[in-house]
Amino acid sequence: MKKELIKKSWRQLLAVLSATVCTISDGMHYGWTAPILPQLKGNDSSIEITHTDEIWLENIYMAGILAGLGITAWLIILFGIKFTILLGAGFHLISWILIGSNLGKEVLYVARFISGIAGNVAFVSVPMYIGEISDKNMRGFFGTFIFTLSLLGLLVIYSIGPYVSITYSSIVGACCALTQLVAFSFMPESPYCLLVKGKKEKALKSLKWLRNDKEVTEEMDDIAKAVERQQSEKGRFIDVFLIKSNRKAFLTIAVLNFSQHFSGISVFLMNLHTILSDAASIVPSDKAGIIVSAVMLLSGILSSIAVDKIGRKILIIGSSIVTGFSLLIFAGYFLVKEMGYDVTPFNWLPLFSVILYSIAFKFGLGMVPIVLIGELFPTSVKAKGMTISDITYALFGLFSIYVYMYLVDAFGMYVPFFLFAVCCYVAAIFVALYVPETKGKTLEEIQIILKGQYQK
Numbered sequence: 001m002k003k004e005l006i007k008k009s010w011r012q013l014l015a016v017l018s019a020t021v022c023t024i025s026d027g028m029h030y031g032w033t034a035p036i037l038p039q040l041k042g043n044d045s046s047i048e049i050t051h052t053d054e055i056w057l058e059n060i061y062m063a064g065i066l067a068g069l070g071i072t073a074w075l076i077i078l079f080g081i082k083f084t085i086l087l088g089a090g091f092h093l094i095s096w097i098l099i100g101s102n103l104g105k106e107v108l109y110v111a112r113f114i115s116g117i118a119g120n121v122a123f124v125s126v127p128m129y130i131g132e133i134s135d136k137n138m139r140g141f142f143g144t145f146i147f148t149l150s151l152l153g154l155l156v157i158y159s160i161g162p163y164v165s166i167t168y169s170s171i172v173g174a175c176c177a178l179t180q181l182v183a184f185s186f187m188p189e190s191p192y193c194l195l196v197k198g199k200k201e202k203a204l205k206s207l208k209w210l211r212n213d214k215e216v217t218e219e220m221d222d223i224a225k226a227v228e229r230q231q232s233e234k235g236r237f238i239d240v241f242l243i244k245s246n247r248k249a250f251l252t253i254a255v256l257n258f259s260q261h262f263s264g265i266s267v268f269l270m271n272l273h274t275i276l277s278d279a280a281s282i283v284p285s286d287k288a289g290i291i292v293s294a295v296m297l298l299s300g301i302l303s304s305i306a307v308d309k310i311g312r313k314i315l316i317i318g319s320s321i322v323t324g325f326s327l328l329i330f331a332g333y334f335l336v337k338e339m340g341y342d343v344t345p346f347n348w349l350p351l352f353s354v355i356l357y358s359i360a361f362k363f364g365l366g367m368v369p370i371v372l373i374g375e376l377f378p379t380s381v382k383a384k385g386m387t388i389s390d391i392t393y394a395l396f397g398l399f400s401i402y403v404y405m406y407l408v409d410a411f412g413m414y415v416p417f418f419l420f421a422v423c424c425y426v427a428a429i430f431v432a433l434y435v436p437e438t439k440g441k442t443l444e445e446i447q448i449i450l451k452g453q454y455q456k
Contacts, residue, residue: 009138011212016134016142018183019085019126020149025092025176026122027153028169029115033058034272034289035161036169047105059401060109064116065394071117072124073387080197081129082189086181088121093177100170120394122146123370124386131374132190133210136442140307143371148300151362154269155293162289191220192379195227226444227379240377240385245450249376252435253389256316256369259427261393261400263323263365264420268292268354271404276350288351292358299362311439312368316431319364324424326357331417338412365427375438378447 037057040049049057075084091114098111126146134142153176160169188210194203207216207223240246268275276288283291307315330353337343377385407416436449 008211008213009135012134012138012142012210015187015210016130016145018180018187019129020145021176021180021183022089022092022118022122023126023146023149024153024156025096025173026115026119027150027155028157028173028176029061029092029095029112029119029153030150031154031157031269031272031293032112032161034269035158036166038162039166046102047108049105053105055405057105057108057112059398060112061116061119062394062398062401064113064118065120065397066116066391067113068117068120069387069391069394072121072390073383075121076125076128076193076383080189081125081132081193082184082187084121084125085129086184088118088125089177089180089184091115091118091121093174093181096170096174096177100167100174102167116394120390123393124383124390127370127374128382128386129190131443132192133188133206135211136440137308139375140312140371140439141304143374144300144304144307144367146370147362147367148297148304151293151297151300155290155297158272158289158293191223192227195224196379200224222442222444226442226447229444236381237384237388240381240388243381245447246377246381246385248434248450250385250389252376253369253373253385254392255427255430256365256372256435257389257393258396259320259423259430260365260369261396262403262420262423263320263361263427264327264357264400264404264417265361265366266397266400267404267416267420268357272354276354283351288354291351292354295355295358296362296366299359300367303363303367306363307368307371308439311437312372313431313435313437315364316368316435317364317428319360319366319368320424320428320431322360323357323365324421324428326353326360327417327421327424329353330357331414331421334412334414334417338414365424372435372438375441375443375446376450 033054037049037054039045040047041054072084075087095111095115095118098107098114101107123146127143130142130145131139153173156172157169160172188206189202191203191207191210194200194206203223204216204220207220208214211219240250272289272292276283303315330350333343333346333349333353343349373386373389403419404416407419436446438446438449441449
C-alpha cells in the first residue's frame with residue numbers, strides 16, 4: 001500500500017516542491033526586518049533610516065499583501081492557477097533586485113510593497129494548487145510545504161542577514177525566485193482548473209501525469225461531477241457570506257488567521273532580535289534568532305508528517321494550548337522585570353519560552369490553517385473565498401503589530417503577551433467546537449460535511 005502510494009505521489013511531490021520554492025523567498029521577506037534593520041541603523045550603513053522608517057518597512061509588506069488582493073482572484077479566474085503562481089515568482093524576483101540594488105530607503109519601500117504583493121499571490125494560489133492536485137491521503141502533508149519552506153526562508157535570512165551585505169542576502173532570495181520560474185514552468189495545470197475552463201482532455205492528461213497512472217477514469221469522473229455540482233452553485237464574492245457552507249469555511253479560516261497573528265507570530269518574527277535583546281538573554285540575539293528559526297523548521301517538518309496521521313483538529317488544539325502557556329511564561333518574566341525585581345538568575349527564561357513557543361506554534365496553529373484554506377472552499381468560490389481570507393490574514397497581521405506597539409508603549413512589554421496567550425486558548429475552544437476534521441476526506445466530501453449532510 002505504501003509503495004503504491006509513493007508510486008502515485010512522487011510526481012505530485014515534484015509539482016508541489018516546484019510550486020513552493022518561492023515560499024523560501026517569502027519567508028526571507030517576512031523575517032527580513034529582524035536582522036536587516038540593525039544593519040540599516042548602523043553607522044556604516046549607506047541608507048539612513050528613522051524610527052518611522054523602521055515601522056513602515058515592517059508594515060508596508062502587509063500593505064502590499066492587501067494591495068495584491070485586488071488582482072489575485074482575477075488572475076486565477078482569467079489565466080489559471082499555474083500562470084498566477086509564476087507571476088508571483090516574478091514579483092519576488094523584482095523585489096529582491098530592488099532590495100539588492102541598495103539605492104535608498106524609497107526603493108526599499110517599493111521593494112517591500114512588491115514583496116507583499118508576491119506573498120499574497122503565492123499564499124492564495126499555491127494552497128489552491130496543492131489542494132487540487134494532491135491525493136486525499138497526501139493533501140495534508142503536501143499542504144504544509146508552504147509554511148515549512150517559508151520557515152526555511154526565515155532560517156536563511158536569520159542565518160545570513162546579520163553577517164553579509166544586503167546585496168548578498170538579496171541574491172539568495174532572487175535565486176529561489178528564478179528556480180521556481182524555471183522548474184514550475186514544466187509542471188501541469190490543476191485538473192480542477194482545466195475542467196472549469198472546459199478543457200477535459202488536458203485535465204485528464206494532467207491527472208494521469210500527477211497520479212503516474214493511466215487508469216484514472218474513475219477519479220476523473222468524480223472530479224468532473226464535483227466541479228459540475230460546485231460550478232452550478234453561485235460564485236459571486238457575496239456568496240462567500242450568503243451560502244451557509246461557504247460562510248462556515250470563511251469563518252473557520254478568518255478565526256484561524258486571527259489566532260495565528262494574535263498568538264504573536266508576526267511580532268516575534270519581525271522583532272525577534274529586539275525582543276530577545278530586551279530580555280537580556282544569555283544568548284546573543286542574532287544567534288537566538290537562528291536557533292528559534294531552526295526549531296520552528298524542525299517542528300514544522302514534524303507537523304507535516306503528523307497532519308495526515310493525527311488529524312487537523314487535534315494538532316491545532318494541542319498547539320494552541322502549549323503556545324498559550326509559553327506566552328504566559330514570557331509575559332510573566334517581563335511583568336516581574338518591570339515590577340523592579342532582579343531577574344538575572346532567570347534571564348534564560350525568555351529564550352526558553354520563545355523556543356517552546358516555536359515548537360508548539362509551528363506544530364499546529366502555525367501550520368495546519370494553510371492546509372485547511374486549500375480544502376474548505378468549493379470550486380465556485382475558491383479563488384474569491386481564499387482572496388477574502390487572505391485579506392483577513394493581512395489585516396490581522398497589521399493590527400497585531402500595531403496593538404503590540406501600542407500596548408508596549410502604553411503599559412509595558414508584558415501586556416501584549418498576556419493578550420496573545422488568552423487568544424491562543426480561545427482558538428483552542430473554537431477549533432474544538434466548530435472546525436470540521438478534514439483528514440482523509442476528498443474535497444467533495446468536505447463540502448458535504450460543511451453543508452451538514454455527511455454520513456459515514
